[in-house]
Amino acid sequence: MAIFECSGLTKTYGAKKALSNVNLSVEKGRIIGLLGPNGSGKSTLLKLCNGLLTPTAGTLTIGGSAPGIQTKQIVSYLPEHTYLADWMKVSDVLNFFSDFYKDFSVPKAEEMLTNLKIGKTEQLKTLSKGTKEKVQLILVMARQAQLYLLDEPIGGVDPAARDYILNTIIKNYNPEASVVISTHLIADIERVLDDVIFLKDGEVVLTSSVDDIREEKGVSVDALFREVFKC
Numbered sequence: 001m002a003i004f005e006c007s008g009l010t011k012t013y014g015a016k017k018a019l020s021n022v023n024l025s026v027e028k029g030r031i032i033g034l035l036g037p038n039g040s041g042k043s044t045l046l047k048l049c050n051g052l053l054t055p056t057a058g059t060l061t062i063g064g065s066a067p068g069i070q071t072k073q074i075v076s077y078l079p080e081h082t083y084l085a086d087w088m089k090v091s092d093v094l095n096f097f098s099d100f101y102k103d104f105s106v107p108k109a110e111e112m113l114t115n116l117k118i119g120k121t122e123q124l125k126t127l128s129k130g131t132k133e134k135v136q137l138i139l140v141m142a143r144q145a146q147l148y149l150l151d152e153p154i155g156g157v158d159p160a161a162r163d164y165i166l167n168t169i170i171k172n173y174n175p176e177a178s179v180v181i182s183t184h185l186i187a188d189i190e191r192v193l194d195d196v197i198f199l200k201d202g203e204v205v206l207t208s209s210v211d212d213i214r215e216e217k218g219v220s221v222d223a224l225f226r227e228v229f230k231c
């Protein structure tokens with residue numbers, strides 16, 4: 001059964017069409033790269049999935065329901081911008097998440113913090129931008145969700161931490177769950193992907209498994225992306 005489906009999904013901001021007639025189906029147990037140039041509609045799609053925006057036209061379901069209170073319990077979302085209050089300590093945000101989400105695992109979050117050498121007593125405002133991003137991703141990945149929506153999760157972090165984070169994503173997630181990752185860092189991330197979705201000017205121009213791209217086209221996802229989106 002699909003964990004996420006949309007049909008005829010369209011979103012306009014005033015006269016600007018950010019997504020146009022998007023039809024997608026995401027199966028359980030897949031890691032999917034949501035790829036496209038700047039302004040192609042990736043964040044808009046993830047915000048629609050999370051109920052932060054409402055569609056202009058079309059339908060969208062997660063686990064069979066429209067985005068709402070019910071779907072928030074099964075979706076773990078990493079937004080493109082940080083939303084945590086700066087005065088909080090790392091331990092405060094752990095408590096906050098643990099109060100808010102029944103599926104949040106404090107030991108799992110603590111293990112990831114230790115591995116990335118982030119102290120629980122540190123205040124968010126004293127952390128570097130990349131470290132703050134790591135904390136946010138740890139919070140999102142420490143939930144036992146059915147669908148993880150990660151909007152550019154590794155953009156701000158150094159290459160060594162990227163590897164740890166990607167390995168964490170693979171290791172941590174339950175095989176019944178799916179992960180959608182929007183990113184420009186395709187070469188870094190493609191080893192963990194099962195499938196890709198290419199978006200261009202708000203339209204889906206390709207959906208494929210990564211194996212098919214490698215076997216049938218004989219190229220990497222990164223190389224295919226550069227070919228499809230050549231400026």
Ligand SMILES: Nc1ncnc2c1ncn2[C@@H]1O[C@H](COP(=O)(O)OP(=O)(O)OP(=O)(O)O)[C@@H](O)[C@H]1O
Nearest residue numbers: 013016017018036037038039040041042043044045
């Ligand atoms: N609040 C808004 N008001 C008006 N236009 C918007 C708004 N948010 C996004 N857009 C426009 O919608 C289009 C899609 O934007 P979106 O942020 O979804 O793209 P993206 O693929 O995530 O881009 P990037 O890779 O740069 O983050 C862009 O043309 C953008 O300018």
